Amino acid sequence: MSTVTLRNVRRAYDGAWALDDVSLTAPEGKVLALLGPSGSGKSTILRLIAGLEAPDAGEIVIGAETVSGPGRLLPTEQRRIGMVFQDYSLFPHLSAGANVAFGLDRLTRADRDAQALTWLDRVGLKHRAGAFPHELSGGEQQRVALARALAPKPRAVLLDEPFSGLDPVQRAELRDATLATLMETGTTTLFVTHDAEDALQVADRLAILKGGRLLQEAAPRIAYDQPASLDVAAALGPINVFDGVCENGVVATPFGNVASALANGARARAAVRAEAIALRPGNMARVLDVRPHGAHDLVRIAARGVVWRALTPARMGLGETVDVEFQPAGAFVFSA
Numbered sequence: 001m002s003t004v005t006l007r008n009v010r011r012a013y014d015g016a017w018a019l020d021d022v023s024l025t026a027p028e029g030k031v032l033a034l035l036g037p038s039g040s041g042k043s044t045i046l047r048l049i050a051g052l053e054a055p056d057a058g059e060i061v062i063g064a065e066t067v068s069g070p071g072r073l074l075p076t077e078q079r080r081i082g083m084v085f086q087d088y089s090l091f092p093h094l095s096a097g098a099n100v101a102f103g104l105d106r107l108t109r110a111d112r113d114a115q116a117l118t119w120l121d122r123v124g125l126k127h128r129a130g131a132f133p134h135e136l137s138g139g140e141q142q143r144v145a146l147a148r149a150l151a152p153k154p155r156a157v158l159l160d161e162p163f164s165g166l167d168p169v170q171r172a173e174l175r176d177a178t179l180a181t182l183m184e185t186g187t188t189t190l191f192v193t194h195d196a197e198d199a200l201q202v203a204d205r206l207a208i209l210k211g212g213r214l215l216q217e218a219a220p221r222i223a224y225d226q227p228a229s230l231d232v233a234a235a236l237g238p239i240n241v242f243d244g245v246c247e248n249g250v251v252a253t254p255f256g257n258v259a260s261a262l263a264n265g266a267r268a269r270a271a272v273r274a275e276a277i278a279l280r281p282g283n284m285a286r287v288l289d290v291r292p293h294g295a296h297d298l299v300r301i302a303a304r305g306v307v308w309r310a311l312t313p314a315r316m317g318l319g320e321t322v323d324v325e326f327q328p329a330g331a332f333v334f335s336a
């Protein structure tokens, strides 16, 4: 396994930057999640790492080898990179076992079949080795695709929204199973998703992208607790925003004060995570709406004409009045 590094990588399509000076590192044997909305450049990063396209500037290094850079473009098949995409990319006319064996062309037939079975076993599908893709569920097909990507012992694997086509139950199961396989095999992984929960669940490192730019690269805990910008905070869960002014070390919102390190009089944006808000009976705000949201309720609260959302285990009634409190760890102020 190897680290994968992008240094000052740029890529334009039709004169617009799809990637604008992106530098990041996928650490050896760990999972780097690339999180960003549609069009933020995630798949472009994977295509450049796979060598399906060349960057316009910058370089890509796998282990100690520069695979893309000025005057250099190592062909895809020599990069030793495994790939799993959203649309199941299994060969339809080959059995699950033959799909996994496909990339093992340097082995004898017997070794190839044995290895394929070992990898199918690792993803829990040994008993389905003879099944064809159309006989497998979407989740099973993705597990075969993962086995096929890992079997040739790649230097890293690229997963592009591998769970997006699946229903929520299949998705959570496959996510956990995939992560277990990646950890067991110590695989350097770049995992692309637009889903914050997926990213937080699987990532050792998190790279948050928007509009072709890298907003922050950090451990998930750090990105969540110390977002570099409002965009990063918003990428990782529902937040409430209030534009105000910093006075005496706080920004006063209709729901309470948020501590701020900005100068007195500075225009500020306060951001408070919905899940950092606690409600109890009181008189600060009025409950507009209550919706079940997993173990929590999503409660819309209003005060002085401003509406915020709180994710809270408290069971509130419509029209009730409440006091609002937020955990400081989930409340941020950014310069406006």
Ligand code: ADP
Pocket (backbone or CB within 6 Å): 013, 014, 017, 018, 036, 037, 038, 039, 040, 041, 042, 043, 044, 045
């Ligand atoms: P993501 O995977 O984050 O949704 P992409 O990397 O696919 O984003 O795309 C990033 C940007 O580059 C988008 O604006 C997209 O329209 C553009 N883009 C990607 N591939 C091409 C292409 N082959 N031709 C033209 N524009 C492209």
Ligand code: MG
Pocket (backbone or CB within 6 Å): 042, 043, 044
């Ligand atoms: Mg994409």
